[in-house]
Amino acid sequence: MKIESFRTPGLGDQSYLLTHEGIGVLVDPQRDVDRFIDAADAQGVDVRFVLETHLHNDYVSGGVEAARLTGAELVLPAAAAPAYDHRAAYHLEDIEGPGLTLRPIHTPGHTPEHTSYAVIIEGRPVAVFSGGSLLVGSAGRPDLLGPARARSLGKLQWRSVNRLAELPDDVELLPTHGEGSFCTVSGTGSxxxxxGVEKADNPVLQTATADEMADLLLAQPMPIPAFYQHMGPANTLGVPDIRRGPVPSLSVAALELLPDDTTVIDIRSRAEQAAGYLPGSLTIEFADDFGSWAAWLAPHGAPIVLVASANDDRAAQAVTQLAQVGVDDVRGVITDLSDSRLETFELRELDAFRPLVDGTTPVLDVRMPSEHRSEPMPGAIEKFLPELLSDGLPVDIEGARRVLVVCGSGRRASIAASILGARGISTVVLDGASAGELARTPVAA
Amino acid sequence: MKIESFRTPGLGDQSYLLTHEGIGVLVDPQRDVDRFIDAADAQGVDVRFVLETHLHNDYVSGGVEAARLTGAELVLPAAAAPAYDHRAAYHLEDIEGPGLTLRPIHTPGHTPEHTSYAVIIEGRPVAVFSGGSLLVGSAGRPDLLGPARARSLGKLQWRSVNRLAELPDDVELLPTHGEGSFCTVSGTGSxxxxxGVEKADNPVLQTATADEMADLLLAQPMPIPAFYQHMGPANTLGVPDIRRGPVPSLSVAALELLPDDTTVIDIRSRAEQAAGYLPGSLTIEFADDFGSWAAWLAPHGAPIVLVASANDDRAAQAVTQLAQVGVDDVRGVITDLSDSRLETFELRELDAFRPLVDGTTPVLDVRMPSEHRSEPMPGAIEKFLPELLSDGLPVDIEGARRVLVVCGSGRRASIAASILGARGISTVVLDGASAGELARTPVAA
Incomplete structure (x- = not known):
């Protein structure tokens, strides 16, 4: 048996290709399925099963397409009942494959239907695809279906992870959610x-009761990205195949012909954005988590136009990331801003930023509340980035002419710059340092 | 082992109390739980388990209250994950009780989490609580979670009912849904x-494939009562205990003091209603299905006032029926209409009604489309009763002064009379006969 792992860092998720004696089992495939199919082809294996551990809340699955392209059976938990054809996996009813057995273990908690799959070879469990139940050093969040059910789901998670812990110590744990995922309660870097390692180290396996587990999982509330609300329904109802092929090149003038709700997203480096971006666009510098931020901040279902540097292959990567979270309607990419009126914002590194903090210019901290708590920035106005759009601007900066914006690195603050810019506020972004570092920096003599 | 069955005819549902060697198991209790608890007390048994087969879509469960009042364990399917405390039942993982074993069998189809419970005594299955999976002569509807998932759920239902059919022939089948339920696809009267009987006679067990099953279950679309959309969420989130005690007596004048959206529902006989009802009230004659019609037709969440005859204990029954479908806000009962301005409508039996059908006065048929098809009334304007409110009046009667209204018996037509009356249209109701009978009646010479 061999396990190939495919990370999707921006989502903090892993997909897996298990291969054994010429057959393949694909688990929780992201929507950009070609990378999995290419890997199976490279290994010369015949993919027989595509397994989904749950109806994902953080991304749009490529399961249907992967199963069709490979001829594999698409397996989902029996209680998922999605709108498309599939084989239903029932708790502890083995699915026999050539040379291996897949044992569905109903592990509700992250979601009600959530099912893990133990892989049994020659009568011995060797690995378990634990999805969003038992994670490395943690367990999947139980609060994504709303606060009312969070505690019940948290309690269900206790039995689920303990059930998995009954597997032999040397069984490989292969979770879908990991470091960087908004679906985990904490992260460890693995x-x-x-x-065996998890039994020794994982705090969720040290809890004595279901109530203790729920307390632990719900102790530090985490934000729920706004786009998550659309992922469960998309995965229940099914989505079209991912769109392939180049995205058209557009001129700025062509924007006039697009629907009014078209959202322009500038993916260039924040240095380039600061030097000049299209008024009204969202400046979301490309990175691993571009897709999540874009889906979180752009109106759901609206057409998208990207702004990128010429010949930048990150535009194609951005389109893939958007597809992973169900944003399909990318109309084109603009690479030439030369004749356009542009807005700017200012980027300053710590030393140059510090003197601006004069007690009269408002400082806006767009980190999550938990970051602010662990590394405080006294005196700053706290507003988590997405809430600038969902709640409106804090009253203290509503009428300001100029605002200093800080976050963990400058990345989110530079997104905030375009949101504030659209409200007529000029922005100075703390670049390359965190709000906490700023707070700890002594004022120069 | 003894099974006591409690019918709720207006919902077409049964609850059950199984008793064996001094212990009781209550299954799918309706919200008016006192009748079950009284029965358990009368038998001197200790209720140990309250089982829910699924998150019901047609009524509000009394499970939480029944479990608390009896000290029983509340058991729900592991994939239900409701917002309240419960024991999760996992597929094929036995729940051991004193003197008996309950075997959860995950039977998705009516709903995704749906679970049946086989009762095993001395190692032998003797009964199965099949909820909304295998019914007498039928199976539970798979379309209540929306058209997109209906086919998948219909296909899941195939394996579910066939799994139950693997039980020994003499096992008692104890379904929740039955004759008269909007959750069944057809009815048999048992x-x-x-x-064994079902294996021989039930058409759903004669289907050869999951696709055939889905075809059968979805062949004749049935309406989905509007209030169903509120039952699943109520049962997932939990509801307060049923309200006990008398409902206050109100005068007509007191209506002035109630919120504007208060809905007045006249539950008297249609003869009394026809002779004079409060303008703007809904005339829903009391019967077994009063609660369903009231919940379907009254705005969800609005306060209710009943109009009843003096000293009529049907007012209390009406309040219970309303509670069964989650309508709790009954402000009072009016029994004295003597000083009020009243509206009227006309009731005529077949012989007296027939001469009015003159080809110029519109005839409105408020039956379901399927009834119209099986027993046609040519020339009538078809509009299923609830659609008079949800869709508005058909254009052909919008401006009419007088309309002839027909249904299956006069019951629904007399409800329509008050809906039309509120739009200034006077109504003659065909009483005691169906639209089909009217169509077959020759015109008198």
Whole structure:
């Protein structure tokens, strides 16, 4: 048996290709399925099963397409009942494959239907695809279906992870969610583990009761990205195949011909954005988590136009990331801003930023509340980035002419710059340092 | 082992109390739980388990209250994950009780989490609580979660009912849904059966494939009562205990003091209603299905005032029926209309009604489309009763002064009379006969 792991860092998720004696099992494939199919082809294996551990809340699955392209059976938990054809996996009813057995283990908690799959070879469990139940050093969040059910789901998670912990110590633990995922309660930096290591180290396996587990999982509330609300329904109802092929090149003038709700997203470096971006666009510098931020901040369902540097292959990567979270309607990419009126914002590194903090210019901290708590920035106005759009601007900066914006690195603050810019506020972004570092920096003599 | 069955005819549902060697198991209790608890007390048994087969879509469960009042364990399917405390039942993982074993069998189809419970005594299955999976002569509807998932759920239902059919022939079949339920696909007039009888007679067990099953279950679309959309969420989130005690007596004048959206529902006989009802009230004659019609037709969440005859204990029954479908806000009962301005409508039996059908006065048929098809009334304007409110009046009667209204018996037509009356249209109701009978009646010479 061999396990190939495919990380999707921006989502903090892993997909897996298990291969054994010429057959393949694909688990929780992201929507950009070609990378998995290419890997199976490279290994010369015949993919027989595509397994989904749950109806994902953080991304749009490529399961249907992967199964069709490979001729594999698409397996989902029996309680998922999605709108498309599939084989239903029932708790503890083995699915026999050539040379291996897949044992569905109903592990509700992250979601009600959530099912893990133990892989049994020659009568011995060797690995378990634990999806969003038992994670490395943690467990999947139980609060994504709303606060009312969070505690019940948290309690269900206790039995689920303890059930998985009954597997032999040397069984490989292969979770879908990992470091960087908004679906985990905490992160450790590792992506896979073994049952034995987790039994020794994972705090969720040290809890004595279901109530203790729920307390632990719900102790530090985390934000729920706004686009998550659309992922469960998309995965229940099914989505079209991912769109392939180049995205058209557009001129700025062509924007006039697009629907009014078209959202322009500038993916260039924040230095380039600061020097001049299209008024009204969202400046979301490309990175691993571009897709999540874009889906979180752009109106759901609206057409998208990207702004990128010429010949920048990150535009194609951005389109893939958007597809992973169900944003399909990318109309084109603008690479030439030369004749356009542009807005600017200012980027300053710590030393140059510090003197601006004079007690009269408002400082806006767009980090999550938990970051502010762990590394405070006294005196700053706290507003988590997405809430600038969902709640409106804090009253203290509503009428300001100029605002200093800080975050963990400058990345989110530079997104905020375009949101504030659209409200007529000029922005100075703390670049390359965190709000906490700023707070700790002594005022120069 | 003894099974006591409790019908709720207006919902077409049964709850059950199984007793064996001094202990009781209550299954799918309706919200008016006192009748079950009284029965358990009368038998001197200790209720140990309250089982829910699924998150019901047609009524509000009394499970939480029944479990608390009896000290029983509340058991729900592991994939239900409701917002309240419960024990999760996992597929094929036995729940051991004193003197008996309950075997959860995950039977998705009516709903995704749906779970049946086989009762095993001395190692032998003797009964199965099949909820909304295998019914007498039928199976539970798979379309209540929306058209997109209906086919998948219909296909899941195939394996579910066939799994139950593997139980021994003499096992008692104890379904929740039965004759008269909007959750069944058809009805037979019986409420319980045995596995053997169903294997021989039930059309759903004669289907050869999951696709054939889905075709059968979805062949004749049935309406979905509007209030169903509120039942699943109520049962997932939990509801307060049923309200006990008398409902206050109100005067007509007191209506002035109630919120504007208060809905007045006249539950008297249609003869009394026809002779004079409060303008703007809904005339829903009391019957077994009063609660369903009231919940379907009254705005969700609005306060209710009933109009009843003095000293009529049907007012209390009406309040219970309303509670069964989650309508709790009954402000009072009016029994004295003597000083009020009243509206009227006309009731005529077949012989007296027939001469009015003159080809110029519109005839409105408020039956379901399927009834119209099976027993046609040519020339009538078809509009299923609830659609008079949800869609508005058909254009052909919008401006009419007088309309002839027909249904299956006069019951629904007399409800329509008050809906039309509120739009200034006077109504003659065909009483005691169906639209089909009217169509077959020759015109008198």
């Amino acid at each position: 992506y896979t583990s073994t049952i | 409420y319980t059966s045995t596995i």
